[in-house]
Structure formats: C-alpha cells, structure tokens
Amino acid sequence: MNHGKIKQILLLTDGCSNQGEDPAAVAAFAKEKGITVNVVGVLDHGSARDHGLQEVESIAASGGGVSQIVNVNQLARTVQMVTKQSMTHTLHGVVQNELSQILGSGQEVDDLPPDKRGEVIDVVDELGETVNLDVLILVDMSASMKPKLPMVQDALTDLSISLHSRTGENHFALFVFPGKRKETEKVLDWTPEMNSLTGVFQRMTTGGITPTGPALQAALQHFDKRLSKRSLKRYGEDEFPIEESGF
Amino acid sequence: MxxxxxxxxxxxxxxxxxxxxxxxxxxxxxxxxxxxxxxxxxxxxxxxxxxxxxxxxxxxxxxxxxxxxxxxxxxxxxxxxxxxxxxxxxxxxxxxxxxxxxxxxEYLEGETLLDFAKKRGTEWIPVFMVQLLGDLDRLHQEGWIFGDLKPDNLIITGPPSRVRWFDVGGTTKQGRAVKEYTEFYDRGYWGLGDRKAEPSYDLFAAAMILIETAYPRRFDKPVGASSEKTLSLLRRYIQHSPPLAAYQNVLLRALKGEYPNAQLMKKDLIQTIEKKTSRKPPRNQQRTGNPRKSTQGRRGSAGSSKEKASYRPEIILTTSFLFLSSVLYFMGQWM
The missing domain is CATH 3.30.200.20 (Phosphorylase Kinase; domain 1)
Known part of the structure; x- marks a missing residue:
C-alpha cells in the first residue's frame, strides 16, 4: 500500500501446477511485500477438479486475495469482480487500520453505529474510485487451457473497460506461463491500455508443464523492477500518499 | 460492486x-x-x-x-x-x-414487467418505458446513475399501474465506475462503451430491457466480437421483431450512446408511440409531410394561436384542462 497504490497479481489458471516451488508459498511472500494475489480458477469437470480447486483456494488465501472458480463463460464477469472485490478488501483493511489507531485497537467498523459506518464506507468507496492500481496478470497456458484462451482474452478486455471507468490510474502487465523458451514469458510490460491484447493469445503455443510457482516468482520480480526503475527516476512522480487523496 | x-x-x-x-x-x-x-x-x-x-x-x-x-x-x-x-x-x-x-x-407490492405485459398486453411496455425514462431523468438530475437497470430490479405497482425500481444496490454517483451491473444490460459487455456512470449508461440498459421484452430468452454476445459486430447483431434482433422494429431509431440511438440525457430519449419514444398509434386509423394527412405537426398542436394547448375551423383545439383544451385538474387533485391528496 505504499504511495497510495494497490498492487495485485491476478492469476488465471486451471490449477494443478506441476513444476517448481509451491505457488502458495510464493503468494504468501507476495502478501508480505504488499502485493495481493487473486486467483480465478477456470476448471473443467472431472477428477483433476478437486486438486485444482484446492490449489486455487490455497494460493489466494496465502496471497491475501480473493479466489473464485468459474465456468469459462462467466470468466469476464468474474475476473472483474475478483479484482474489484480484492481492491475493496485492501482498502477496507487500510481504513480499518486508521480507525483502530483513532478509536483504539479492537474497534471495528462493524462496531460503529450504522450512521458512522455509512461514513466509513463512503470513504472506502471514494478510495476505490480514485486509488491507482497495478495489476500483473498471469495466464496459465498449459495445454488444458488452450480452448479457453479466446474467453480469457475477452475477460481481460472487459477488465480493462471496468478499471478504466474509474477515476484512478491503472497499469497492466501480462505474463504467460510456460513461455516459449522460459518458464514465464512477458507478453505486455506495464501499460495503461490493454487494447493491445488482440491476437496475443493466437500466436501463443501452449505447453505441457505448469510452473505456477516460478511464474508467481517472476511476477514478483517484475514488481520489484518497476519499483527500482521508479526510484531512479524522480521519486514518486505519479504517486501520492493515500492520506492526501482529496477528501 | x-x-x-x-x-x-x-x-x-x-x-x-x-x-x-x-x-x-x-x-x-x-x-x-x-x-x-x-x-x-x-x-x-x-x-x-x-x-x-x-x-x-x-x-x-x-x-x-x-x-x-x-x-x-x-x-x-x-x-x-x-x-x-x-x-x-x-x-x-x-x-x-x-x-x-x-x-x-417501504414494501412495494406488484408484478414483474414481463408478467404484467403477458397478462395485460404488450401495449403497456412502451408506456412503462416512458415512465421509467422520466424517473431516470430525475435520478440523473440528482447526480446519480441507476447502474444495474434490469427487469429484475423493476416492479409494476398499482393500480394505477406504475413502474418503480426497488433494488438500488447498483446506484452510483455520476462520473464514477458503475458499482454493479448485469452483462446483458451492460454496454461494456457488448463492447459499446465503458462503465462510467453517466446518463447514457442507463439509457443503454433501458433499450436492452425493451429489446428483451421481445426476446425473453435473451441472447449472447459471440466471443471476441468487435463493437461493430455486436451493434449489427443487435440491429438485426431489433429488425426481426415486428414490435421492436417500430422503435428501431430510438433503440439504436440509445445503444450507440447518442442520447446525452433521458429526457431526449423519452421525447423520441413518445413521438414514436404517437406515430405508431396515429398510423393505425387510415387518416393519412400527408399534405405537409411534417410528422411533428400533430404533436405540436397537442402540446401547445396553452397558447395555440392558429385556431382552425375545427373542434379539435377545443377538445384538446378541455382534455388537458381535465387532465391538469385531476393531476392537481391527486397531488393534493398526496401531500
């Protein structure tokens, strides 16, 4: 939550990682670094489902994020809901912290009388509208995901529409795994626009292995790189402390 | 959200x-x-x-x-x-x-739009749309956007039959991102706009509600379709349904986001309804080719200067007087 910016990793997978470290461990580390990990599980019916389900839930739980399992035709709606809900959770947490500093620990928003609670939620709503957001999207390209990729592309375009309707700034990056030569491949570096997605997934070849853990690791490193690049430039150019966001 | x-x-x-x-x-x-x-x-x-x-x-x-x-x-x-x-x-x-x-x-008791139309006739639907657009206009003027506008959130109360909305969970301040939406009624889903809370967002949804009344099973957007494609798909759906085809112009303008406010869409809708009903009896006065003429006469009752040698202005004046006084009476009851 440094500099009034929300950082999220959004993982789209059908679960069942089979290479590298435990993705849940990487997610737990991400959480410690202030990056929330949300997972949308696009699962098929069948025996692999249970295992996939477990993995999806445990990654999001460790990463302090939201998880949701969907059929592929509900993907667009879900991706946007998960992202926004996770944002609200983060902001709620921030406001909650501020509150307990003012009111003493143990005091929660829910303990307030309904009138006061309404004012707090107004603040959360306002922040959700104006806060800047970085989302790194991580798409599982293992063979079983292949038929779902057109829908994934639709869902990401939809996400971009939703987030651009806010007042706050958004930046997206897109990674896929496994990549052509490496475990993880960068498809799109930080950009405010996701319109450039068209055709990206058609060119991709899907692979057999699913290195979810290493992919999350790469995503984390990419966030770090962005931070250090930033600090080399002028410090905090388009970033501002959340306390000053105008209300 | x-x-x-x-x-x-x-x-x-x-x-x-x-x-x-x-x-x-x-x-x-x-x-x-x-x-x-x-x-x-x-x-x-x-x-x-x-x-x-x-x-x-x-x-x-x-x-x-x-x-x-x-x-x-x-x-x-x-x-x-x-x-x-x-x-x-x-x-x-x-x-x-x-x-x-x-x-x-407050407990609002009533029926859904589609149930009501099934029982009482589809001619009610455009009337409810006009009512809805009037309400939306007031809502918009207060700085809000309804957001999740769909038949599920509307109810027909009465008598007298009146459309009301009851779930305001999606209502959003103008200029923000719409809090809640349902894909079929969402212009973002159809690739025909963003999810910024502005009047045209609700008007798109209103148009989709009208379309849905002719296609109760709805239909989906093809995956990866461009905005031109979805628009022409929607146009085809409108043209293929005789009750919708009459409203084609209004619907398409709303879908394309061409109405900056609900008032304008309401006006167009009323005109379409009037044209539609006046076409039924075969009294084609195609002298001037000015379709607004009749509406102007009806509206400008207060200061209608050009009185022709017919009883029409009198009848109109009397009806509007009766209408006005009944409105005043009901308002008096209301207060």
Missing part, C-alpha cells in the same frame, strides 16, 4: 417465517412473514414492524449493504422521495452470536 458468495461465511443465512428480533441500536421489533427475494447484497424479507408490513433487507456482507443504505439515505433527502423505496430504519441484527446489518424500507 457485485458481491460473490464464495467468500461469505454466511452463505446459507436464511430466516424462517416467524423469526423475531429487536434491532441492536434502535430497539425496533421485527417479525418475518416471508422471503421476498434475494438481491446481490442480501436477502429481502417481508416483516411485521411497528408501522405495519415492510420490506427488510438483511445483508450477508456489511460493506455493500451499507453502500446501499447510503444511496437510499441520499434519496430520502430529495424532495418528495420519489427516487427509490423510502428508507425507514437501519440497524443490526444479532443472530446466533453473529452481527448482520439490515435496513427496513
């Missing part, structure tokens, strides 16, 4: 008829009569209260319910409180050690 239940620990929260409680803060007693429905943010029950039968919405999620209360509260500050169901009480319910927020509002 739309809520998901996957995370909510209280997913199966259900109160049986007869359940009674007293609010934590305001000490008002409630007793459940029956479940009315399930909204995005909670369950709505019909309940006995101190002031009679009211609707009570109990939230599964504290945050989004509070958001909705904020909207209703803002509405209640608007003169006459015509925008939504009136808010009567906001409190917490303690049930088995857990705290659930709830609010109590």
């Amino acid at each position: 739309e809520k998901m239940n996957s995370q909510s620990k209280n997913q199966a929260f259900d109160l049986v008829p007869g359940t009674a409680w007293t609010g934590k803060w305001n000490q008002n007693p409630y007793k459940i009569i029956k479940t009315l429905g399930k909204g995005a943010n909670g369950v709505v029950y019909l309940a006995h209260t101190r002031t009679g039968q009211k609707a009570v919405k109990i939230g599964e999620d504290k945050m989004s319910l509070t958001s909705e209360v904020n909207v209703l509260r803002a509405f209640s500050k608007v003169q006459g409180n015509v925008l939504g169901p009136s808010l009567l009480d906001v409190d917490d319910l303690i049930w088995k050690g857990e705290v659930y927020p709830f609010f109590c509002m």
Whole structure:
C-alpha cells in the first residue's frame, strides 16, 4: 500500500501446477511485500477438479486475495469482480487500520453505529474510485487451457473497460506461463491500455508443464523492477500518499 | 460492486417465517412473514414492524449493504422521495452470536414487467418505458446513475399501474465506475462503451430491457466480437421483431450512446408511440409531410394561436384542462 497504490497479481489458471516451488508459498511472500494475489480458477469437470480447486483456494488465501472458480463463460464477469472485490478488501483493511489507531485497537467498523459506518464506507468507496492500481496478470497456458484462451482474452478486455471507468490510474502487465523458451514469458510490460491484447493469445503455443510457482516468482520480480526503475527516476512522480487523496 | 458468495461465511443465512428480533441500536421489533427475494447484497424479507408490513433487507456482507443504505439515505433527502423505496430504519441484527446489518424500507407490492405485459398486453411496455425514462431523468438530475437497470430490479405497482425500481444496490454517483451491473444490460459487455456512470449508461440498459421484452430468452454476445459486430447483431434482433422494429431509431440511438440525457430519449419514444398509434386509423394527412405537426398542436394547448375551423383545439383544451385538474387533485391528496 505504499504511495497510495494497490498492487495485485491476478492469476488465471486451471490449477494443478506441476513444476517448481509451491505457488502458495510464493503468494504468501507476495502478501508480505504488499502485493495481493487473486486467483480465478477456470476448471473443467472431472477428477483433476478437486486438486485444482484446492490449489486455487490455497494460493489466494496465502496471497491475501480473493479466489473464485468459474465456468469459462462467466470468466469476464468474474475476473472483474475478483479484482474489484480484492481492491475493496485492501482498502477496507487500510481504513480499518486508521480507525483502530483513532478509536483504539479492537474497534471495528462493524462496531460503529450504522450512521458512522455509512461514513466509513463512503470513504472506502471514494478510495476505490480514485486509488491507482497495478495489476500483473498471469495466464496459465498449459495445454488444458488452450480452448479457453479466446474467453480469457475477452475477460481481460472487459477488465480493462471496468478499471478504466474509474477515476484512478491503472497499469497492466501480462505474463504467460510456460513461455516459449522460459518458464514465464512477458507478453505486455506495464501499460495503461490493454487494447493491445488482440491476437496475443493466437500466436501463443501452449505447453505441457505448469510452473505456477516460478511464474508467481517472476511476477514478483517484475514488481520489484518497476519499483527500482521508479526510484531512479524522480521519486514518486505519479504517486501520492493515500492520506492526501482529496477528501 | 457485485458481491460473490464464495467468500461469505454466511452463505446459507436464511430466516424462517416467524423469526423475531429487536434491532441492536434502535430497539425496533421485527417479525418475518416471508422471503421476498434475494438481491446481490442480501436477502429481502417481508416483516411485521411497528408501522405495519415492510420490506427488510438483511445483508450477508456489511460493506455493500451499507453502500446501499447510503444511496437510499441520499434519496430520502430529495424532495418528495420519489427516487427509490423510502428508507425507514437501519440497524443490526444479532443472530446466533453473529452481527448482520439490515435496513427496513417501504414494501412495494406488484408484478414483474414481463408478467404484467403477458397478462395485460404488450401495449403497456412502451408506456412503462416512458415512465421509467422520466424517473431516470430525475435520478440523473440528482447526480446519480441507476447502474444495474434490469427487469429484475423493476416492479409494476398499482393500480394505477406504475413502474418503480426497488433494488438500488447498483446506484452510483455520476462520473464514477458503475458499482454493479448485469452483462446483458451492460454496454461494456457488448463492447459499446465503458462503465462510467453517466446518463447514457442507463439509457443503454433501458433499450436492452425493451429489446428483451421481445426476446425473453435473451441472447449472447459471440466471443471476441468487435463493437461493430455486436451493434449489427443487435440491429438485426431489433429488425426481426415486428414490435421492436417500430422503435428501431430510438433503440439504436440509445445503444450507440447518442442520447446525452433521458429526457431526449423519452421525447423520441413518445413521438414514436404517437406515430405508431396515429398510423393505425387510415387518416393519412400527408399534405405537409411534417410528422411533428400533430404533436405540436397537442402540446401547445396553452397558447395555440392558429385556431382552425375545427373542434379539435377545443377538445384538446378541455382534455388537458381535465387532465391538469385531476393531476392537481391527486397531488393534493398526496401531500
């Protein structure tokens, strides 16, 4: 939550990682670094489902994020809901912290009388509208995901529409795994626009292995790189402390 | 924002008829009569209260319910409180050690748009659309956008039959991102605009509602379709349905976001309805080719200067006088 910016990793997978470290461990580390990990599980019916389900839930739980399992035709709606809900959770947490500093620990928003609670939620709503957001999207390209990729592309375009309707700034990056030569491949570096997605997934070849853990690791490193690049430039150019966001 | 239940620990929260409680803060007693429905943010029950039968919405999620209360509260500050169901009480319910927020509002009894049209005839639908557009216009002028506009959130009360909305969970301040939406009615889904809360967002949804009345099973957007493709698909659906085809121009303009406010769409819709009804009897006055003429005559009743040698102006004047006085009478009753 440094500099009034929300950082999220959004993982789209059908679960069942089979290479590298435990993705849940990487997610737990991400959480410690202030990056929330949300997972949308696009699962098929069948025996692999249970295992996939477990993995999806445990990654999001460790990463302090939201998880949701969907059929592929509900993907667009879900991706946007998960992202926004996770944002609200983060902001709620921030406001909650501020509150307990003012009111003493143990005091929660829910303990307030309904009138006061309404004012707090107004603040959360306002922040959700104006806060800047970085989302790194991580798409599982293992063979079983292949038929779902057109829908994934639709869902990401939809996400971009939703987030651009806010007042706050958004930046997206897109990674896929496994990549052509490496475990993880960068498809799109930080950009405010996701319109450039068209055709990206058609060119991709899907692979057999699913290195979810290493992919999350790469995503984390990419966030770090962005931070250090930033600090080399002028410090905090388009970033501002959340306390000053105008209300 | 739309809520998901996957995370909510209280997913199966259900109160049986007869359940009674007293609010934590305001000490008002409630007793459940029956479940009315399930909204995005909670369950709505019909309940006995101190002031009679009211609707009570109990939230599964504290945050989004509070958001909705904020909207209703803002509405209640608007003169006459015509925008939504009136808010009567906001409190917490303690049930088995857990705290659930709830609010109590006016109970709107009625039928869904489609049920009503099935029973009473489809000629009602354009009338309700006109009413709806008038309400939307007022809502927009207060700085709000309805957001999740769909038949599920509308109810026909009466008699006299009137369309009202009751779930304001998606209502968003103008200029922000729409809080809640349903894909079929969402211009973002169709690739025909963003999700910024502005009047044209609601007008798109209104057009989709009208389209849905002719295609109750709805239809989907093809995956990866461009905005031109979806627009031509929607156009085809409109043209293939005789009742919709008459409204083609209004619908397409709304879908393309060409109406900056609800008032303009309402005006066009009224004109279309008038044209449609005046076409039925074969009295084609194609002298001037000016379709507005008749409407102007009807509207400008107060200062109609060019009186022709016919009884028409008199009849119109008398009807509008009767109409006006009945409006005044009803307003008097209302106050």
